[in-house]
Amino acid sequence: MNEVNWAGNVRYGSTRIARPTTIDEARALVAGADAVKALGSRHSFTGIADTGGIHISLAGLDVPIRIDAARQRVRVGGGVRYGELAQHLERNGWALATLASLPHISVAGAISTGTHGSGVGVPSLAAAVTGLDLLTSTGDLVAIGEGDADLRGAVVGLGALGLVTTVELAIEPSYEVAQTVYEQVPFDAVTTGFDEIMRSAHSVSLFTTLRDDDHVDQVWRKARTDAAVRPLPASLIDREATRPRHPLPGVSAASCTVQGGEPGRWLDRIPHFRLEFTPSNGDELQSEYLVAHEHGPDALAAVRDLAELLRPVLQVCEVRTIASDDLWLSPASGRDSVALHFTWTADGEGVARVLPDLEAALAPFAPRPHWGKVFAPRPVEAWAELYPQWQGFRELRDRLDARGAFRNDFLRGLGL
Numbered sequence: 299m300n301e302v303n304w305a306g307n308v309r310y311g312s313t314r315i316a317r318p319t320t321i322d323e324a325r326a327l328v329a330g331a332d333a334v335k336a337l338g339s340r341h342s343f344t345g346i347a348d349t350g351g352i353h354i355s356l357a358g359l360d361v362p363i364r365i366d367a368a369r370q371r372v373r374v375g376g377g378v379r380y381g382e383l384a385q386h387l388e389r390n391g392w393a394l395a396t397l398a399s400l401p402h403i404s405v406a407g408a409i410s411t412g413t414h415g416s417g418v419g420v421p422s423l424a425a426a427v428t429g430l431d432l433l434t435s436t437g438d439l440v441a442i443g444e445g446d447a448d449l450r451g452a453v454v455g456l457g458a459l460g461l462v463t464t465v466e467l468a469i470e471p472s473y474e475v476a477q478t479v480y481e482q483v484p485f486d487a488v489t490t491g492f493d494e495i496m497r498s499a500h501s502v503s504l505f506t507t508l509r510d511d512d513h514v515d516q517v518w519r520k521a522r523t524d525a526a527v528r529p530l531p532a533s534l535i536d537r538e539a540t541r542p543r544h545p546l547p548g549v550s551a552a553s554c555t556v557q558g559g560e561p562g563r564w565l566d567r568i569p570h571f572r573l574e575f576t577p578s579n580g581d582e583l584q585s586e587y588l589v590a591h592e593h594g595p596d597a598l599a600a601v602r603d604l605a606e607l608l609r610p611v612l613q614v615c616e617v618r619t620i621a622s623d624d625l626w627l628s629p630a631s632g633r634d635s636v637a638l639h640f641t642w643t644a645d646g647e648g649v650a651r652v653l654p655d656l657e658a659a660l661a662p663f664a665p666r667p668h669w670g671k672v673f674a675p676r677p678v679e680a681w682a683e684l685y686p687q688w689q690g691f692r693e694l695r696d697r698l699d700a701r702g703a704f705r706n707d708f709l710r711g712l713g714l
């Protein structure tokens with residue numbers, strides 16, 4: 299087969315992609331396969347979604363989206379993309395607390411890697427999960443609900459536990475957001491006023507190409523219009539962009555969501571990129587590391603010290619914040635976090651060469667790599683040090699996938 303991930307840097311080893319439309323079809327496929335793996339929208343840059351057996355896409359699974367207004371919950375098929383879910387919620391007056399930078403990703407694929415947006419006090423997309431149905435390698439459909447002891451381990455499941463056929467998420471009444479971009483913000487002000495800037499709106503992102511030693515290229519603020527107005531940090535005053543901006547230098551902002559402080563629907567402002575366009579650049583690799591929030595400014599300083607090394611392969615570095623959650627393998631598990639993201643060029647060898655130095659510079663801050671973005675291999679013992687519930691996850695995996703049908707090289711590399 300000749301199928302690749304979105305970035306084209308992972309060539310899948312699967313023999314075919316099956317697209318069941320019913321749970322029973324999916325059940326037969328899983329139970330009859332030696333090796334099997336769910337495939338989401340293919341936006342991960344690691345081999346996390348790979349398999350030597352059958353790939354199963356649940357994008358066409360016939361599961362209606364159901365809103366439970368009384369409980370403020372929605373049930374949705376795991377293969378549905380956030381962009382489609384968001385439209386459905388909005389039509390019915392509901393919203394999610396956060397979205398990733400792109401709405402193109404599938405719900406189950408995103409939660410399986412701990413995907414997040416930005417915001418002090420805003421946890422990852424996975425933290426909104428209140429239940430899921432898991433089709434395990436025995437062909438059993440296991441319902442894991444709110445309050446179930448396995449839920450905290452199963453949500454960020456790395457595709458290791460089974461097929462997530464449906465997901466239940468917490469929702470809230472729809473709201474509006476105004477997005478404003480600021481440019482050329484002095485780096486010193488960002489470092490000394492880091493918390494003030496990151497707390498100044500519902501969601502804030504910093505973008506630096508590390509090409510200007512003195513300035514952060516862009517600051518994106520997404521403010522909810524139903525929240526109390528927070529004062530604009532002095533370092534952002536008079537620095538509002540005069541026209542729409544793309545985070546990457548020289549790229550048209552046509553693919554970006556509306557800026558300029560004009561209020562609009564939450565789903566049209568929280569992602570950086572619009573569903574109908576290619577997100578980001580398309581010709582790229584990505585890495586991301588989450589550190590405890592209090593280490594954010596020092597970790598950013600460590601990255602700046604490597605500017606010369608990183609520049610040849612760096613398109614842009616984005617800094618975001620994520621509130622802590624209690625999901626076992628969530629990179630934000632147990633600690634409010636700052637995420638240092640890197641959009642690289644598509645030069646895989648060049649990126650692989652700089653990652654060890656970057657990770658060594660961040661090592662004092664116990665960085666947790668994003669599961670869906672490239673990171674350097676490390677000894678398997680390292681994972682249990684980063685994740686207190688590592689052994690618990692291993693036991694959960696052994697129980698739910700005793701025959702190892704969902705194992706792949708990525709998981710073996712983690713010692714799972």
Ligand SMILES: Cc1cc2nc3c(=O)[nH]c(=O)nc-3n(C[C@H](O)[C@H](O)[C@H](O)COP(=O)(O)OP(=O)(O)OC[C@H]3O[C@@H](n4cnc5c(N)ncnc54)[C@H](O)[C@@H]3O)c2cc1C
Nearest residue numbers: 336338339340341342399404406407410413414457462670
């Ligand atoms: C342009 C771009 C922008 C991005 N922006 C962000 C961002 O803002 N924030 C962020 O945190 N990440 C971001 N990412 C990373 C992305 O969100 C993650 O890699 C996410 O996991 C991709 O979801 P997917 O549907 O493509 O899953 P895939 O990459 O297809 O799969 C990921 C994992 O989920 C598993 N999986 C998929 N579907 C199921 C299922 N139904 N049941 C069980 N397991 C399943 C797969 O087996 C695999 O293990 C970005 C990626 C790109 C390419």
